[in-house]
Amino acid sequence: MDTTAPEDSEKAPPMAPLSSLREPPTTKRGARTRAALVQAARTVFERDGYLDTRLVDIAKEARCATGSFYTYFTNKEEVLAAVLLEAQEDMLHPGVGRVQGTDDPYAVLEASNRAYLEAYKRNAKLMRLLEQVAQVEPVFREFRSRRADAFIRRNARGIADLQARGVADRELDPMMASRALSGMVSVMAYNAFALGERQEEGTPVDFEELVSTVTRLWANALRFPGHR
Amino acid sequence: MDTTAPEDSEKAPPMAPLSSLREPPTTKRGARTRAALVQAARTVFERDGYLDTRLVDIAKEARCATGSFYTYFTNKEEVLAAVLLEAQEDMLHPGVGRVQGTDDPYAVLEASNRAYLEAYKRNAKLMRLLEQVAQVEPVFREFRSRRADAFIRRNARGIADLQARGVADRELDPMMASRALSGMVSVMAYNAFALGERQEEGTPVDFEELVSTVTRLWANALRFPGHR
Amino acid sequence: MDTTAPEDSEKAPPMAPLSSLREPPTTKRGARTRAALVQAARTVFERDGYLDTRLVDIAKEARCATGSFYTYFTNKEEVLAAVLLEAQEDMLHPGVGRVQGTDDPYAVLEASNRAYLEAYKRNAKLMRLLEQVAQVEPVFREFRSRRADAFIRRNARGIADLQARGVADRELDPMMASRALSGMVSVMAYNAFALGERQEEGTPVDFEELVSTVTRLWANALRFPGHR
Amino acid sequence: MDTTAPEDSEKAPPMAPLSSLREPPTTKRGARTRAALVQAARTVFERDGYLDTRLVDIAKEARCATGSFYTYFTNKEEVLAAVLLEAQEDMLHPGVGRVQGTDDPYAVLEASNRAYLEAYKRNAKLMRLLEQVAQVEPVFREFRSRRADAFIRRNARGIADLQARGVADRELDPMMASRALSGMVSVMAYNAFALGERQEEGTPVDFEELVSTVTRLWANALRFPGHR
DNA sequence: AATGAATGAGCTTTCATTCAT
DNA sequence: CATGAATGAAAGCTCATTCAT
Numbered sequence: 001m002d003t004t005a006p007e008d009s010e011k012a013p014p015m016a017p018l019s020s021l022r023e024p025p026t027t028k029r030g031a032r033t034r035a036a037l038v039q040a041a042r043t044v045f046e047r048d049g050y051l052d053t054r055l056v057d058i059a060k061e062a063r064c065a066t067g068s069f070y071t072y073f074t075n076k077e078e079v080l081a082a083v084l085l086e087a088q089e090d091m092l093h094p095g096v097g098r099v100q101g102t103d104d105p106y107a108v109l110e111a112s113n114r115a116y117l118e119a120y121k122r123n124a125k126l127m128r129l130l131e132q133v134a135q136v137e138p139v140f141r142e143f144r145s146r147r148a149d150a151f152i153r154r155n156a157r158g159i160a161d162l163q164a165r166g167v168a169d170r171e172l173d174p175m176m177a178s179r180a181l182s183g184m185v186s187v188m189a190y191n192a193f194a195l196g197e198r199q200e201e202g203t204p205v206d207f208e209e210l211v212s213t214v215t216r217l218w219a220n221a222l223r224f225p226g227h228r
Numbered sequence: 229m230d231t232t233a234p235e236d237s238e239k240a241p242p243m244a245p246l247s248s249l250r251e252p253p254t255t256k257r258g259a260r261t262r263a264a265l266v267q268a269a270r271t272v273f274e275r276d277g278y279l280d281t282r283l284v285d286i287a288k289e290a291r292c293a294t295g296s297f298y299t300y301f302t303n304k305e306e307v308l309a310a311v312l313l314e315a316q317e318d319m320l321h322p323g324v325g326r327v328q329g330t331d332d333p334y335a336v337l338e339a340s341n342r343a344y345l346e347a348y349k350r351n352a353k354l355m356r357l358l359e360q361v362a363q364v365e366p367v368f369r370e371f372r373s374r375r376a377d378a379f380i381r382r383n384a385r386g387i388a389d390l391q392a393r394g395v396a397d398r399e400l401d402p403m404m405a406s407r408a409l410s411g412m413v414s415v416m417a418y419n420a421f422a423l424g425e426r427q428e429e430g431t432p433v434d435f436e437e438l439v440s441t442v443t444r445l446w447a448n449a450l451r452f453p454g455h456r
Numbered sequence: 457m458d459t460t461a462p463e464d465s466e467k468a469p470p471m472a473p474l475s476s477l478r479e480p481p482t483t484k485r486g487a488r489t490r491a492a493l494v495q496a497a498r499t500v501f502e503r504d505g506y507l508d509t510r511l512v513d514i515a516k517e518a519r520c521a522t523g524s525f526y527t528y529f530t531n532k533e534e535v536l537a538a539v540l541l542e543a544q545e546d547m548l549h550p551g552v553g554r555v556q557g558t559d560d561p562y563a564v565l566e567a568s569n570r571a572y573l574e575a576y577k578r579n580a581k582l583m584r585l586l587e588q589v590a591q592v593e594p595v596f597r598e599f600r601s602r603r604a605d606a607f608i609r610r611n612a613r614g615i616a617d618l619q620a621r622g623v624a625d626r627e628l629d630p631m632m633a634s635r636a637l638s639g640m641v642s643v644m645a646y647n648a649f650a651l652g653e654r655q656e657e658g659t660p661v662d663f664e665e666l667v668s669t670v671t672r673l674w675a676n677a678l679r680f681p682g683h684r
Numbered sequence: 685m686d687t688t689a690p691e692d693s694e695k696a697p698p699m700a701p702l703s704s705l706r707e708p709p710t711t712k713r714g715a716r717t718r719a720a721l722v723q724a725a726r727t728v729f730e731r732d733g734y735l736d737t738r739l740v741d742i743a744k745e746a747r748c749a750t751g752s753f754y755t756y757f758t759n760k761e762e763v764l765a766a767v768l769l770e771a772q773e774d775m776l777h778p779g780v781g782r783v784q785g786t787d788d789p790y791a792v793l794e795a796s797n798r799a800y801l802e803a804y805k806r807n808a809k810l811m812r813l814l815e816q817v818a819q820v821e822p823v824f825r826e827f828r829s830r831r832a833d834a835f836i837r838r839n840a841r842g843i844a845d846l847q848a849r850g851v852a853d854r855e856l857d858p859m860m861a862s863r864a865l866s867g868m869v870s871v872m873a874y875n876a877f878a879l880g881e882r883q884e885e886g887t888p889v890d891f892e893e894l895v896s897t898v899t900r901l902w903a904n905a906l907r908f909p910g911h912r
Numbered sequence: 913a914a915t916g917a918a919t920g921a922g923c924t925t926t927c928a929t930t931c932a933t
Numbered sequence: 934c935a936t937g938a939a940t941g942a943a944a945g946c947t948c949a950t951t952c953a954t
Binding site for chain 6: 027029054055056066067069070074075076
């Protein structure tokens with residue numbers, strides 16, 4: 001969706017609670033090591049999952065001593081925060097999918113969904129990780145909530161806009177509808193990309209079919225007028 | 229949805245991997261202890277979450293010795309299997325919500341959704357637990373998948389049926405659409421009941437509004453004819 | 457000192473804060489292990505000092521696994537509490553030194569001092585340990601304080617009594633005087649027994665000389681009448 | 685006490701073992717850094733106690749890098765030695781409290797005690813620190829011993845002197861008596877100033893009362909003639 | 913000299929699992 | 934079968950000390 005320009009309010013940092021506590025490294029070497037640790041953490045987290053990741057493994061992967069880990073982070077939670085913080089931009093503001101030169105709601109909707117799904121696919125492992133850790137650590141449950149809310153609110157604005165323009169079912173509450181439809185897309189994404197890749201069996205989902213199905217359902221659900 | 233009678237084939241296989249390995253207790257006392265352990269496990273799991281549950285706590289809650297646990301189960305995973313197996317019936321076959329004496333697809337759909345959501349609400353803690361453990365233990369990821377598939381297939385059949393009767397958008401692939409729409413309902417349920425209850429802030433969702441929103445969206449999405 | 461019968465109030469447990477938190481063992485084996493741990497702890501504490509004692513060492517000394525330690529105690533502090541609790545009786549109520557059939561204040565005083573010093577000598581290592589740990593753990597600072605207070609108050613009563621009988625300097629405040637004189641005896645004891653034994657150089661103090669010196673000084677300080 | 689002039693011999697040896705091992709800094713900058721470290725160490729030691737002090741904290745307090753610490757000291761022990769060495773003068777030779785123009789032993793004694801107690805009070809935190817570290821590090825146990833001995837010997841000379849002049853109980857061994865009475869004063873000082881200030885409850889000791897009590901007891905103990 | 917990051921040995925603590933009674 | 938103490942591997946974390954810059 002997102003037929004309106006993103007407002008500034010969206011840019012306000014929803015990640016406040018994840019900001020790191022240890023003071024940032026002063027020297028170049030420090031910065032390098034910290035970066036190595038964050039990168040290593042991402043690798044290991046994605047490979048082993050949050051719970052099975054040992055701090056030692058991260059340190060080892062970063063080719064540094066256990067103690068060095070504690071120079072930059074106080075615990076597993078904090079590195080993960082750093083990892084997510086780093087990937088935040090791409091996860092939160094997927095290229096917005098603006099379609100140049102058209103007002104066709106359907107085209108806009110499709111572009112928006114495609115952008116979301118592409119971003120999800122790009123960060124699939126991280127999204128899987130986020131789901132995992134959200135089950136276990138309240139801070140990240142919160143993080144996930146905020147991320148979801150950002151999308152939901154953006155889409156709710158889109159829906160309200162379309163209702164105002166007379167092209168969407170006015171009976172629907174924009175927020176509720178957005179919750180449901182945004183949720184619908186995110187489950188599909190989760191199943192297709194976060195879980196999907198893993199499963200042996202897995203019908204490797206056709207990306208275009210995914211985009212078109214969720215778009216069509218979404219359009220139908222809002223009762224876009226006179227379409228196919 | 230679920231406009232057809234559930235077929236036997238649905239009942240048979242889904243839970244195979246969770247069947248317990250130990251042979252059932254022979255004596256009455258044994259059966260009593262085992263039952264106490266399963267009940268205690270459910271209590272503790274729901275209270276502390278899967279990961280923070282210690283076997284000792286389960287044994288204590290069941291008022292029996294730590295060692296006794298191993299008489300009936302080999303590990304945490306196995307008790308959880310037992311817990312889920314026991315709750316399976318209600319979680320899998322929510323009173324089907326058949327609406328007697330009507331063929332009105334909308335009424336049937338609404339009844340189906342209401343039944344699903346009621347069942348979810350009833351088992352909210354367990355569902356939350358299932359989500360949690362699915363992130364961590366492949367066996368339960370599988371379990372969750374099968375449970376979801378059961379609903380998805382049931383609903384896909386419903387959709388296909390409606391398409392055949394000419395009351396649903398024939399462009400949609402029944403399975404894909406069912407995945408999306410069933411997913412939509414389950415996310416809403418998860419957010420409302422599994423998460424919702426926990427969050428302080430939480431807009432305590434209005435149950436009826438939930439039912440009507442998802443039903444309306446679902447009906448719209450399938451392009452039920454001539455309605456409002 | 458202590459020319460009066462010990463009052464009940466003295467028996468009230470000054471050690472409340474040291475009572476253990478873990479529930480006591482139910483079985484005989486448990487009791488045996490716990491006892492072994494306490495004994496081992498005393499040995500190791502006295503040998504290595506509180507700070508240099510590792511829980512592993514205690515467990516090893518008690519010939520049990522590290523984990524077993526935690527069955528009975530939550531940390532080093534708690535075992536030490538147990539050790540002290542066990543030795544409490546002898547450390548707190550040194551045979552009171554009642555001299556049968558005499559009212560001679562000097563004789564009574566000497567007996568009292570001798571009893572105190574004997575008890576101190578008997579528990580020298582433990583007293584040394586107590587001094588050490590009092591520097592580090594507030595709980596034990598408190599414990600030491602209470603122990604000291606018990607003696608100080610007992611002796612203050614003695615002094616007041618002698619003042620009433622006209623055999624002690626009435627200008628002195630009984631409590632202040634008791635603090636000073638009891639302190640005097642305890643430093644001497646500490647230097648002679650807790651420290652003394654260790655020091656290579658150490659003039660191994662003559663016990664009788666110690667008794668007679670502190671007694672004479674004490675008697676003089678209170679201005680016992682007409683003596684030598 | 686201290687009715688005689690302090691002899692040179694007293695000044696020489698006592699602190700030998702604490703002399704720093706590193707050669708003094710050559711440059712001005714070096715001297716400044718070293719001084720900053722010593723000052724910082726004292727602050728941190730007094731605030732956190734010897735054991736809880738981290739070298740990093742000292743460096744931080746001195747606003748210099750961790751590594752710099754090792755330019756001047758090899759370890760915690762050594763900075764503490766430097767700290768004590770610096771404060772030594774005031775702790776060892778409390779303004780001697782000579783009373784001009786009198787021979788009255790009582791007046792002299794009182795002045796001596798007052799001087800001692802004032803010095804103790806002035807350096808209370810350091811004394812507390814010294815007690816603490818003496819329990820843990822042999823070097824400082826030794827240091828404390830020597831400091832005590834200095835006072836004890838000084839006072840023993842005083843006692844012997846008074847005995848010679850016929851104003852003190854000749855039955856007493858000067859050294860033993862000095863040990864006991866000097867100890868008496870030091871315990872009182874420790875309790876009043878080193879501990880006292882910390883305890884919430886703490887009867888904030890009246891300084892004058894303290895001086896007069898210990899003086900009176902001391903005078904009595906030595907059987908000063910014909911006084912009140 | 914000064915800097916501050918890197919190191920890693922060392923200790924604590926937890927808990928699933930075993931096993932003697 | 935029940936019991937509950939015993940086990941010990943596995944992590945987490947700290948901090949004195951080193952060392953490259």
